[in-house]
Amino acid sequence: MMKLLKLKPSVGLLSIPYSLIFIFFFFIPLVLTFIISFWDYNEYSIIPDFIFENYSYIFKDCFNFEKDMCVTFKTYLSTFMFCFITWFFTLIIGFFVAYFLAFYVNSVTWQIVLFLICTIPFWTSNVIRMISWIPLLGRNGLVNDFLLYTGLTDIPQEWLLYSGFSIVLAFVHLYTLFMIVPIFNSMMRIDKSIIEAAYDNGANGLQILWNVIIPLCKPGIVIGSIFVITVVMGDFITIGIMGGQQIPSIGKIIYVEMSYLQLPAAAANAVILLALTLLIIWIMTKMIDIRKEL
């Protein structure tokens, strides 16, 4: 940054507005959250202090392996699981949708039209989108009516709603677009002549996909993955509504603590969540250098 400032003053100037926004609305609040996570609190106020109680409380009983797994580990385990499964399905679906859009649809107009169709899930509010699953997946919903009518089952299937299944379904439905966009973007940058060259050298479709397209799409895949993983890690609304509030999430714990004004405890949880999410992103960026690829 300093170097840039010396070399090209205009670049430094141009970056000032964004830097200010970043500092005031992201960096300072984050530092405050970190500081407050060491404060004490009572029913109605937070008290400046330097204690580790908020953190030790989170990991209380977590290293006593004779007992059941502690809430914190259980919650993170379930969050990681949702993250992984959602990531997996959004990646597979997102990749092939992007592939279709980039390589099978030749007209730009159609690409735009189909792309807009992908955004349909975002036309309604988050809550409505999720509530609308109930008439479909519920005990008396369409899917169960169909299963009963065709005689595939004798009793309504309850695992369809308020379960891990429905949560993953909602996540995939909501966030596949976050995968499609960056992967599609990467694919559009691939020089078609490279694919032709591979073809000319005798590679078959699968080999081209594996050895040419996927490596060149890596930046898009990583960016899409970062989007999906960070969103799922912090989510509590989707997990809450689709899981019938019976499945834990870190976001929900933080939310409950905040509504009971246990702000330092919530801050400590937030710091841990942030650290873990950053760790995952760090590992992913180790696997691929986004800056270089872009």
Add this chain to the structure above:
Amino acid sequence: MNKNLTRRKMLKTSTAALGAVAGAGLLKGFPAIHAADAPVIRYLGTAVNMGDAVQKRLFDDTGIKVKFIVKTTDEVVKTIFTQPNSFDIVDSEYFSMPKLVPSGNLLGMDTKRIKEWDNVTSAFTKGEVAGKKIGDQGTAPKKVMYLKGAKSKEFASEPTQYVTLIPTVYNADTLGIRPDLIKRPISSWAELLNPEFKGKASILNIPSIGIMDAAMVVEAMGEYKYPDKGNMTKQEIDLTMKIFTEAKKAGQFRAFWSDFNESVNLMASGEVVIQSMWSPAITAVRTKGIPCVYQPLKEGYRAWAAGFGLPATTKGRQADICYEFINWYLSGWVGAYLNRQGYYSAVIPTAKKYMEAYEWDYWMMGKPATADIMSPEGKKLASKGEVRDGGSYEARMGGVACWNATMDENKYMVRKWNEMIAS
């Protein structure tokens, strides 16, 4: 969604009102002195029981305007702590008082300035209904009603001139059921954990209220008798949560809910046939034409109560306007409006004046309706011949077993509740 809708309507109305005021100013060619003078009260609360009709009537009667700041129960409390000057009057629940009063952010309310103070129902002031003591476990209003002085941060055990909140509305809550799907009488809180309803039960995921429903169930099952459900020891919290954790693991609950509309959806769709529910949610299910009963139970009701408070900094003209507003609120029209929604007004005699005799008989006396009963919005709630669930005011409020509560072990309770959700 309902809330948003009313808020949006409210925004519209207030904008329109503003426009009208500005327009009037222009026409007369005067600077908007009168418009600036028209008192506006910033009203912080959940506003679930406030509609456009209230605002209109208020303006016609007093010339006061209300600007609603609509938030959830927990957010209202948070706002009093963190932005105590962002509102002029707050509509809060009594169970928040043990948390709020020590902060000193609320003003002691002067009962001498309340015209109808002597008519405030004895359920608030003495914990009695029709001369009979009612359950006072939990944060019963009488425990947190009186202050030692106008600026005091301590509760007084004996009646004083200063109170924490001026009571407005209250109700007795119980379980809601779908009689068409259960097909047999329900008479005990214990039924919530009856394996017969496995996968078809629900409880609300708001720890401070959910724990009270849970305690009612545990006691009804005969597992334990609490000395005070509303102020459990750590061991009692552990015990309660253990029973519910086991039930949850066995698949008793279809879902938990934390938003009013979720409870309506669960019940209306038939996903759930028995659950903790609030009175307006029952109404919402019924107006869809789906049978739903607010089932009276032999162990009694869990009650709640709300009232108006003022920020500690209120004084002078601002205080005059707020007291005028409160006096208007208790003068009967709103009381009747609340009673017609199935709540109870804090000042009953004034509300009676604004209700038709058949309405009074249905809502307050527990008599069969002699004509169709309509909601304040004009929707049909009950047909001729029907009787209100739970019956009369005396039967319902007299049957209160406990109140929504803030416990001494609140922090521990929230933690344990989260553990149950995670199990």
